[in-house]
Amino acid sequence: MKNYIICKLCHQELKEPVTVIPCAHSYCRSCKKGYMGYCFICGPDEQIEATYANMLLIPMIGLFKKTCEIRELFK
Incomplete structure (x- = not known):
């Protein structure tokens, strides 16, 4: 899942995500x-x-x- 929410250029969490057509990279x-x-x-x-x-x-x-935060609580 993490691969889908990381910008492929700056390698940070996506901010105001934009997706490219036709390849669907964001x-x-x-x-x-x-x-x-x-x-x-x-x-x-x-x-x-x-x-x-x-x-x-x-x-x-x-x-x-939020899922990552919950996992951290149960460690």
């Missing part, structure tokens, strides 16, 4: 500013057709963090 909105028309992971062979604000990732990040 980045922070601020990291997105550095795009050169292609996905950072896929490289220049995968041209970006569009991006969208991925509002589904925001509650998923919160749930993951």
